[in-house]
Amino acid sequence: MDSQNQPISAPTLFSSFAAITKARLAISVVFSTIAGYVLGVDSWGSDNLVVLLLLAIGGYCMVGASNVFNQVLEKDLDALMDRTKSRPLPAGLISKNNALILGFILTILGLVILYAVNPKTAMFGAISIFMYVCLYTPLKTVTPLSVFVGAFPGAIPYMLGWVAATGNFGIEAGTLFIIQFFWQFPHFWAIGWFLYDDYKKAGFFMLPTGQRDKKTALQTILYTVWMMLASLIPALGMTGKLYLTKISAALVVLLGCWMLFYAVKLYKEMDAKAARKLMIVSVSYISLLQIIFILDKFLR
Template sequence: MARAKSSTVKHTVISDFKEITKMRLSLSVVFSSLAGYLLGVETINIQTLILLALGGYFMVGASNGFNQIIEKDLDALMKRTQNRPVPSGRMSVRSAFIISSIFTLLGIIILYTINKQTAMFGAISIFLYACAYTPLKTMTPIAVFVGAIPGAIPFMLGWVAATNDFGIEPGTLFALQFFWQFPHFWAIGWFLYDDYEKAGFKMLPTGKKDKGTAVQTIMYTIWTIIVSIIPVFGFTGKLQLSIVAAIIVFILGLGMLNFAIRLFKEMTAKAARQLMLASVLYITLIQIVYVVDKFIN
């Protein structure tokens, strides 16, 4: 009986740890940074790859931890978040703060062992996410713009980790993931509108689920598509795309645009959810195509 109880407690602790660090989100961010590293590196260093994965996970986990501490009272108002460790009372603010602080230190130290610029951008991402994006969410829709900056850093961060240099190549990777985040987050803001409204979050550009928001979603999807194919024209230094890869990337972009247009036509939570899922699939496939294209050409 004691063993069963211990197992339950262990499961709860692990579940809460996953929740406070948003493990699935953190792993997707790590995937982006590793893709950026593979794009920038000439000879793959497994040790650097592991350090980048660990450092990236710690940094994202820290950002999410601080976010949940700051928003604990607001999270308690929303059905989607009320069972998180801090608002539910399963984890104290003090414990969450200690975990987040340790993650911050570990993340910066690990990324610093790769190079100084990687650590600097990692630290900037934590600061902007916790100190700018999080408090702005209840004030203005501009919060999404601010939040898109730390959200776009991981793809770029991988290139910087590989080259110890910031130039047109990581800038292009940053721009791609930056513009992509607007249709992604506005789709989430649309189908979770009622829940966000309970906490006073202003996530949609017009503040409403209207044609204005849908049109802006389409426009930023188009910008994402444009940025995604720029490397094929040879303007982006060592970051290049073959014609075949560019065509694939363009077609994937049209697929995502189709869902953005569908949201404009249908104006439903279902259409918004489909766009969100399509956007996640899109950014994952784009990064895979970029990396595969580099290594086969």
């Protein structure tokens, strides 16, 4: 029997769906959204659990759609890189047309679900997917400024949760946005450093100078410092309902110093191993930071 006529098994469909929507990345983004929502809620009831479920599903749909469209646009480039050549599209597991259909279905479904939460949440979700697909993705092969552009949709999920909880975009949501905005730079530059050779095959420009040099490493340190300072803004009592106690602020400083240590280590060692370690620490940093903010709210 022709292998093309054989039905695709459920596990293969699931693994292909997880791969083309980048499930691990999508789940981490959804976690940021939920963290922002928990920070914005004043009181808890059964309705909050419904909204959380809608945010989780709608958020995954929007991030998944962004990743699907990204892979459709970069199908041929993904085939050139070792890290991505086994993805469903370059590997031929999913056709380009079917991927586009999936992307549009996820987009519409995500927007409808987020609109059910409130219109502003859907609006920011739409802005995020537009910037990621139409601006960040094509700019990756043109200029290192793609990381700057990509930092905008990347920073939206954390504040999106607050907007979902309150229906408003104010100083609190803006502060959450700024924190995650500055975090994007050391995180993605670390990735761009240790995957430099692979990215080069596809012509991606991810590092600020285009090279793994001291200037790139120094900028990684500087943006880590900016990230640390932004994370401490709520401790100053100037961000409305978003507030951080002195004890939690001290924990945030320690957490930031932990990440700064590995940024400095990259500057000293200038190798892929140090960059990979910084990337891993950065992922832990943003999750732990959000947990500290949540615990601070409920324990103070």
